[in-house]
Each structure stands twice: as C-alpha cells, then as structure tokens.
Amino acid sequence: MAEFTAQWPAGTLTNLHSSNPEPLSWQELNTITGCDLAQVIAQSNLGYESVQGNEHLRQLISQQYHQNITSNDVVLTSGAQEGIFLVMQALLEANDHVIAFTPCFEPLVKVAENAGASVSTCELLADNNWQIDWALLKCQFNAKTKLLIINFPHNPTGSHITANDLQQLQDLCHEHGCWLFSDEVFRGLEHDTNVRIPAAADDCEQAISMGVMSKALALPGIRLGWLCCQNQQLLQKIITIKSHLSICQSSLDAQLCQKVIPHSERIWQRNLDIILNNKKQLKKLVDSNDEFAWTEPAASATAFIRLNKYQGRDFAQSLAENKKLLVLPDDVFLTEHSGFRISLGLTQTNNHYQQIFNHKPNIS
Ligand SMILES: Cc1ncc(COP(=O)(O)O)c(C=O)c1O
Secondary structure (H helix, E strand, C coil), X not given: CHHHHXXXXXXXXXXXXXXXXXXXXXXXXXXXXXXXXXXXXXXCCCCCCCCCCCHHHHHHHHHCCCCCCCHHHEEEECHHHHHHHHHHHHXXXXXXXXXXXXXXXXXXXXXXXXXXXXXXXXECEHHHCCECCHHHHHCCCCXXXXXXXXXXXXXXXXXXXXXXXXXXXXXXXXXXXXXXXXXXXXXXXXXXXXXXXXCCCCCCCCEEEEEECCCCCCCCCCCCEEXXXXXXXXXXXXXXXXXXXXXXCCHHHHHHHHHHHHHHHHHHHHHHHHHHHHHHHHHHHHHCCCXXXXXXXXXXXXXXXXXXXXXXXXXXXXXXXXXXXXXXXXXXXXXXXXXXXXXXXXXXXXXXXXXHHHCCCCCC
C-alpha cells in the first residue's frame, strides 16, 4: 500500500479507499460521551502507564468480550499494527508454517514472513460471497503449522463468517494443535446487527482476538488497540516483547478511550448509517454498469469492486493520474482477482463514486 500511495505527494489525491469510517470530530465525540474531552485531557496523568496497560480500560474492553475474557486477559497496544507484530514475534520462529486468507490486509502475511515463517495463502471464494474454501483450507495444514490467521469482518471485501464457521475454524486449530489469530478490528460494523459473532478468544484458549480504536470506532488518531488471550504464558511473552517496543501506549489516549469505549454501540451505529447509505449508492452504480461487479458487503467499511475489463493496478493508476481519486488495487491485498478496494465509510462520496464508475482508462 505504501509503495502504491507514495507515487503522489500527501494530500494531492482524494482518499476514497480508507478502511476506517470517517473519523469522528471532537464535537461529535463530546456529544456521544457526554463529556468535555478537552477537560479530560487537561486533567490526565502524564506519567508512564503499566506495560500491560491501564487496568480500568482493560476492564472496559473485557466487558465487550462477554463471558470469559477478564481484564487480566487483555494487553493494550499502540494500534493494531503493533498488535500484529507482537503476536507474530511471540508465536513464530524460523520454519514455522502459517495459514492466511487472501485478499488480505497485507501485514497479516508480511509480518508473519518477516518473523521467519512460511505462509500458505487460501483465496476466499469470490464467486461465493468471499466465503472460506473449506476443502482448500483443510489441505494447507501440516505438522509445522503454528498459526491460522483470520480477519472477519473482512478487509477489503466486507465479507463475514457465521458463528458456525468460527467454531469450525477453532475446531481445526484444536485438531492441528495450532493457534488462531483473529483480527477483529471491524467487529461492530456488521451491516445486519443481528449477526454479530462471538470473539474468537472468548471461548477458546488457543485463540487471540484483536481490536482497535481506528476501525469500527472511527478514531485512527487515537493509537490504541488491544489483544485478548486467555493463555497467560503467551500473554506474558507478548508483554515482555511490548516492553522492548512502545513500552506502554500514550496515557492521553488511554484516558480518552475510557470515556469512549462504553459508547461503542452508539459509535458503531453512527458509522453504519454512513456505510449503509454509501452501499446503496454504490449498488446502483455497480448494478447499472457491466464493466464492474461485486459481492455486496455484509460487514466492515469497504467493498472490493471487481473489474471485468481492466487490471486493478492499471485502473487505479489511471484514476489517480487523471481524476486525482485514490482507490487501492488488488495487488495491495495479495489477491489475483482484478479489482480495487473502495471505502464505504467516508462522507460526501457520491459525486466521487460517479466519477470512478464513469472512468475509462486509456490503456494501450
Ligand atoms: C484488518 C486490519 N487489521 C489491522 C489494521 C491496523 O490498524 P491500525 O492502523 O489502526 O494499527 C488495519 C488497518 O487498516 C486493518 O485493516
């Protein structure tokens, strides 16, 4: 992603690819929390936090994880990106084998490879709502498989799995004696709010669930995420590695999060209102233009638009050069399906959506 976007100086293109919904303003956040957050910041402690992270905030986060996760099972991180690094460093050694799905958020594969593991990727089934190809998945496991990585609700396709699918994934990990790392940063953005599934780590000791403020809670300027895991040995290893990285997250971020997390449901709903409205606009454009196709997203704040006539990279490059609009091409997500990721979570997109669907790249 960095390589593709670095072609243009920051701020010169209109961003239409973000996976996070439109960031909340201070005013919106004050209204939702019922607090003057400037006062919260002014009164906060400016010392270090503990390495595991603020106890009260961990408790608030654990309450979102239903029955079995307690504050002791939570480690705070500086964003989800640090969470990914911590998990891979704590679990993986050279020659370990990892399984991941594509298309994917690239660091989920690359950080595992950088930790010395070999990664087998399974393409999600584009022609079947980007669901898991169970036969393909089952034949990827071998004696060295240490970790299965999942990310549902999914970036970039907006697909989701059922509680039954999650149970099957947990059973497969159990059968093969490997860990399940579940990147759940879009949890809360299920388009049908009745289909929220349990967090993977809630009822499985061999699983790690990850959340963050930047995605479903639309606050990427607050660099705070969390890992939840019931296995205390792994958690302690993660805490030790974190003490060599960020040490602790910003205490200002932690103070803000304590006010925000209890209002998660309301923020998710604010984001869903934007997402569902954009999805309706996009559906009209996709349905009326046979050069484009999609599986209508069921969750998260992005869609993957498939291209019938062009390569994703050519289309995105031409769109950026000629229209100054930025979407992300397929190769950024390590997939062979031609297409691009588009945001469903930003406001004031309609006119830009039209321009994308009217765009005819001049490719020789
Ligand atoms: C699936 C997924 N996981 C993790 C992250 C990292 O989140 P952050 O940038 O807030 O650390 C992202 C960011 O786009 C993501 O899409």
